[in-house]
Amino acid sequence: MTPTSPHRSERQPLDTASPLAVHTVDAVTTWTINLPHVGNAITGTDFIAAFESAVDTANSDVAVRAVILTGAGKIFSAGGNVKEMADRQGMFGLDAIAQRHAYVDGIQRIPRALARLEVPLIAAVNGPAIGAGCDLAAMCDIRVASERASFAESFVQIGLVPGDGGTWFLQRAIGYERAAEMTLTGDRIDAATALEWGLVSRVVAHDELLTAAGELAARIAKNPPHTLRMAKRLLQESRTGVLESTLGMAAAMQPLAHRDPEHAARISRWRSS
Template identity: 40%
Template sequence: MAAVEYREEDGILFVKFNRPEALNAINREFVRGLRNVVEYARENKSVRVIVITGEGKAFCAGADIKMFSESSHFAARNTIEELGRVLEDMEDLEVPVIAAVNGFALGGGCEVAMACDIIIASEKASFGQPEINLGIIPGAGGTQRLARLVGWKKAMELCLTGERISAEEAYRLGLVNKVVEHEKLIDEAKKLAEIIKSKSPYAVMLVKQAVNRGYKMSLKDGIMYERDLFTISFSSKDAEEGIRAFVEKRKAEFRRDRE
């Protein structure tokens, strides 16, 4: 049984963390599986949106402590470094990634969710960076992404205390986009994926670049970057089709695959 399973269905790549007996904890197989997902999305231009969830009662409860307890310092660093690289590559994918958080998203699991473009949480979900309780700190972007999402004061509190927060609290803080009934989680994620899938793939790619990369720039540089991407989008075939369809009062028919 693979630690990470995935299947493509009509342009949506459904990904499932599949170590429920270990609360989908992160081990080397997990990291390799997530790397395979990223490479599949890169190579298969039919993929328009990715939806990630977990099997069982956890999205991902963090690192496999047993594995790390048996690892040397260098081996532990290599594993967490590779996870960090995979998450950065996932952020840089041309297609949006939706995290459908079904349960615990703790430690590395919270880091995985934060690297996704949109987070939809079940009412049963919880989030946190509890590494401090083990005498360590987050190592795959937890301190950095959390501070950018909820503000550095709240991120400092959460990382220093190791406390978990509920889905509702995560929503209030701006960590998640939406909280839904547990039984409707995948349906809601799929509904959102279908909406995004109906848009211009080229424009979707440029929006993701503008938000993710521009957010790391100064406001002035980000606006200039956005303007450059706007110019690129305006000269695309999708823009030509979208504008023509609007004038002709019909639904735009964007190309299905990314270039």
């Protein structure tokens, strides 16, 4: 493993034309859903491709040690584009067989992309996270919420089921019973309830949201990059794998960590402190 500097000094410009604006400072990248005119709806091939590209870029850049995901404007994400559904636009105008493939080849590419993201992902939920927007937050490793945030697994209220993997992610975040309550009622919960249920790890004043998420990302980013990526992979595998598989993976990863120059440097600093 190659040692790397824990920080980068360059500031990449915000791409305001992209449906997912990407901005990197030091070792932390921020992804901003940049479609406020449609409530940051998760819609269109450009949006999905931008997510996949952002994941691939973060994975290929060992200097990136944490990612923050947030929304532009007042909404984290309103989920699917209900107007397109009502007007039968795009995939919503297809027959059932074609529409099934459109889900697989469309929105379901997002959970698959995030499943292969190697670095920790923090959702900074700045406002309502509705339907697929709620699921998108649940796909993140850690969620920090503004006091103005709210969450709803609202698919049933418009006669749909979660088509993006929400039933898988939500119950792993808050347990089956509470996920069932959210999924089967479609009711919205506020930030305080999300904190009580464990959907978010903390709730902060709205104006302090990105600062709080940035401070958390910085605490993560202080740690060795290769170790962070392996630790995240172990966490992911432990959610669904059996104990023996997790132990075997840990035993294979740990010698790599022992031989990382970052480990030797940190042990040396610990001994001299």
